[in-house]
Amino acid sequence: KNEVEQSPQNLTAQEGEFITINCSYSVGISALHWLQQHPGGGIVSLFMLSSGKKKHGRLIATINIQEKHSSLHITASHPRDSAVYICAVNPYSGGGADGLTFGKGTHLIIQP
Amino acid sequence: DTGVSQNPRHKITKRGQNVTFRCDPISEHNRLYWYRQTLGQGPEFLTYFQNEAQLEKSRLLSDRFSAERPKGSFSTLEIQRTEQGDSAMYLCASSWGTDYGYTFGSGTRLTVV
Numbered sequence: 617k618n619e620v621e622q623s624p625q626n627l628t629a630q631e632g633e634f635i636t637i638n639c640s641y642s643v644g645i646s647a648l649h650w651l652q653q654h655p656g657g658g659i660v661s662l663f664m665l666s667s668g669k670k671k672h673g674r675l676i677a678t679i680n681i682q683e684k685h686s687s688l689h690i691t692a693s694h695p696r697d698s699a700v701y702i703c704a705v706n707p708y709s710g711g712g713a714d715g716l717t718f719g720k721g722t723h724l725i726i727q728p
Numbered sequence: 729d730t731g732v733s734q735n736p737r738h739k740i741t742k743r744g745q746n747v748t749f750r751c752d753p754i755s756e757h758n759r760l761y762w763y764r765q766t767l768g769q770g771p772e773f774l775t776y777f778q779n780e781a782q783l784e785k786s787r788l789l790s791d792r793f794s795a796e797r798p799k800g801s802f803s804t805l806e807i808q809r810t811e812q813g814d815s816a817m818y819l820c821a822s823s824w825g826t827d828y829g830y831t832f833g834s835g836t837r838l839t840v841v
Contacts, residue, residue: 620770651828652780657821658830659771715761715784716821716830718770 620706622703622719627704630727635690637704637722642684649716650688651702659702662688693726700724734820734833741810741840748806749836754823757831760803762795763819764788771819785806788835810840 620641629635636722639648650662663677670677674693679686682708690697700723704716735820741747753760758779763771775785779800782809789795792810797803807814820833 650825651832656834660819661829661831664829704770713785715763715773715776715786716771718763720768720770 617691618719619717620703620719621708622701622722625720626723626724626725628727629693631694633693633698633726635693635724635726637688637701637703637724639686639688639719640684641686641703641705641717643717644708645684645705646708647706648679648708649704649706650686653700653702653721654723662701671684672694690724695726695728698725732820732822732831732833733819734818734836735832736836737834738837739839741838743812743840744806744809745808746806748804749805749818749820749838750766750802751820751822751833752802754821754831755801757822757824759823760797761821761823761830762772762805763821765817765819771817774818780791790791807838808839812840814838 623638640702647662647664652660652662665677665679672690676689700721702721703719735750739747760777762774764774765771773786774789775795777797780797792808795805817835817837819835821830823830
């Protein structure tokens with residue numbers, strides 16, 4: 617079982633819909649990241665969270681540390697939001713420096 | 729500084745050849761990470777540097793793989809005697825540390841034929 621699980625794996629929605637992507641993890645973490653990857657490989661960091669909620673434009677990310685769960689929401693979705701959204705965590709290693717552990721990503725397609 | 733730069737963007741090589749990739753991180757970042765991503769999967773951690781010191785290596789990094797970060801600036805990832813299973817996207821990222829966000833490069837896509 618992956619340490620980071622995302623759902624759904626694939627999501628197709630109509631323009632304007634409210635989108636939710638979920639991430640659950642099974643290890644203690646110091647931070648959780650939401651990343652966006654477009655075709656061709658480039659990865660953009662959207663959010664880094666250790667508690668609560670962050671908002672940037674139409675994107676909202678929340679995290680519940682006790683439940684080991686995070687969600688990424690997109691309001692008023694647009695075709696340009698089509699991408700793979702990846703959840704990644706910094707496993708807490710007591711001051712160590714582990715790299716990120718990634719989920720497999722959610723492939724989002726927003727149709728006009 | 730325009731971000732993390734990786735070269736080349738694409739590399740096609742014959743099985744058994746050696747390849748080397750380069751990553752130029754954001755100059756102020758002391759940490760540099762290499763990840764590998766195969767089709768349909770999330771990236772997997774390979775190795776990480778703090779300044780010039782290679783502090784951690786994944787068990788995914790076989791003896792054919794070596795990474796360096798001389799002078800704590802750019803980094804190179806070399807794969808010797810490439811195999812078809814090495815075909816993947818190799819991603820580099822840099823940061824100030826785990827309390828800070830990461831900046832990723834666009835990756836080097838390796839195809840071993």
